[in-house]
Amino acid sequence: MTDPVDLFVIGGGVNGAGIARDAAGRGLSVILCEKDDLAQGTSSRSGKLVHGGLRYLEYYEFRLVREALIEREVLLNAAPHIIWPMRFVLPHSPDDRPAWLVRLGLFFYDHLGGRRKLPGTRTLDLRRDPEGAPIKDAYSKGFEYSDCWVDDARLVVLNAVDAAARGAEVLTRTACVSARRDGGLWRIEMRDGATGAMRTVTARALVNAAGPWVTDIIGRVTGTNSARNVRLVKGSHLIVQKFWDGPQAYLVQNTDKRVIFINPYEDDKALIGTTDIPYDGAPEKVVADEDEIAYLLAAVNRYFKVQLRSDDVLESFSGVRPLYDDGQGNPSAVTRDYVFDLDTGGGGEGGDGAPLLNVFGGKITTFRKLAEHALDRLGGRFPAMGNAWTSGAPLPGGDLPGADVPAFLNTLRTEYPWLPRKLAGHYTRLYGTRTREILGNAADLGDLGRQFGPLLFEAEAKFLRRTEWATCAEDVLRRRTKHALHMTKAERAAFADWFDNAAASHRREAAS
Incomplete structure (x- = not known):
């Protein structure tokens, strides 16, 4: 067994990755453990927006909306x-x-939220x-107003990449099967999903x-209890061909007072x-059921001249949002705020046992602030921990001069004039x-290796296996x-065969 790490984080979604990154940057030793892939659950199945939550104003969630609006511009600068x-x-x-x-x-x-970069509302x-x-x-x-789009899964991965660059150990496909307090530490057992091998580590604090x-982790893994709970709310999305001109998105009010987003995608x-x-x-x-598909299509068809049918749906996906249970009956009214439960071994927050911080709720826009607050709650355990730092730090790849994406794109094409x-x-x-890092010294498209789809080359796939x-x-x-x-079924199958063979070859090389 290795020496204790400061912080062990269970969960490779946006909150877990954000906490691991923040903690590593404050000088703590960190292990992040995820039973599947990073962002495989809720964090890759969102509406893909960094937004204040316009409709939350109707429920008087002014503090949450203000925090989210401030974070919107912080994240826009960071990534x-x-x-x-x-x-x-x-x-x-009018209805x-x-x-x-x-x-x-x-x-x-x-x-x-002190809007600075984004244009305001117009009629x-x-x-x-x-x-x-x-x-x-x-x-x-x-009316037309501003918010931001986000590649949600990449947001998670980039937080993990930055955490690893700052010294954290990131373990995917690794299940935490048991965590028990032992002599002022957490004794944690993990199982490798690929090999079944068990590993035991100790940690000074557990998130x-x-x-x-x-709640499954609270009861089954840690054997503890919490008076708090989450309400699981299912959110489904449809992907169709874009049916309007222009870069704008749409937000429509449905007959049940809910709002539906219709956003440009890919x-x-x-x-x-x-x-x-x-x-x-x-x-x-x-999964999305037929009633949900019909509900979303009806909302679109109420407003748009183009009338969509179920045959127009290219794909659908669903995610389960773990909202903090605040006792509201209407799922749309349940708060999107986050709540912490700090367990110090029966002595309350002032106890001296190894701390367990349970995270309830939250939304993708406020993950960075949630991580800051989580580390603040654990500060008593780590008096030498560094100060909050993430508000002004770019995520990996986000250090574009002036945060100017078009200018960087032009620079890239000057450096690689053969690149389409x-x-x-x-x-x-x-x-x-x-x-x-992907292009390296490539002098033409052939140097990127085999092409699997319209924009997928071997060099990118190898980069993702190697670094993400x-x-x-x-x-x-x-x-x-x-x-x-953007790929046919045959193209996806060919890529899967290549990737599996390449991964097996890589494992053999690593073992020898």
Whole structure:
């Protein structure tokens, strides 16, 4: 058994990866343990937005919205390659919320968070402004406001990459099967998912950031109790071909007062979501059902001239959001805020046992602030721990001069004049300045190796296996990239065969 680490984090979603990164940067020794792939659960199945949560104002969540709006610009500066501004068009329906109330909410939304970079709200004449062209003539008035798009799975991976660069050990496909207090430490047993091998480590503090599995970790793994709980809420999304012109997204109000986002996705596609349904099944088995698909299509068809059918759905995905249970009956009204439960071995927060910090709730926009607060709660255990630092630090690849993505893209094409613009844009949007690690000394496309799909070359796949814990084809095609959406079934199968063979060869070399 090795010497104790300071912090052991269970859960490779955005909260766990964010906490591991923050802790490693403060000088703590850290192990991050994830039973599947990074971001395989909720954190790759979100609406892919960094936003304040406009509709949360209706539930008087002013502090949460303000914090999220401030974080929106912090994250935009930290990762401009995977987070970028987007304008949202909100057609107004007189049958739902009155126009004055919507405009008042947008006024608060513009001013609560000290907005600096993003443009403010404007009123639209949907019969004259081009943004209204795809909207039915019955809707004449609308509003346009700003929020941000995020590649959610890459946000998680980049936090893990930065944590590892600062000394953390990141373990994927590794299940934490037992954690017990022993002599002022946590004694933790893990199982390698590939080999079945067991490993035991000790840690001075334990963080449970397992998301939908947080209560399972509390009871089954740590053998402790908590008075707090989560409510599992299912959110489903649809992917269809993009059916309007322009870069703008849309936000429509449904007849049940919920709002549905219709966002540009992967250049030529659209992402429609989400639903809010109580869920009590296994989080890993969640799928979109026919009623949800019909619900989302009906919301779109209420407003748009193009009428979508179920046959238009290219793919669907669902995620389980682990919302802190605040006693609200309506899933849409349940808070998106986060709550901590600090267990110090029966002595309350002032006890002297090895601490266990359970994380309940949260949203992708506030993960960085959540991580800061988590480390603050554990500060008494680590008096020599460094100060908060992540608010001004770029994520890997995000150190673009002036946070200017177009300028970097032009520089990249000057350095690699043979690189097609679309491929250069793909690398820039996923890897930022790390693109140079993929391209290296390549002098033409042939130097990137075998081509598997329109923009997928061998060099990128090897980079992801080498630096981002990609261990199977799905890790590459679905989470670290979205190549799967642009490849045929045969192309995906050919890539999977190549990747499995390459991974097996790599394991043999490592063993010899």
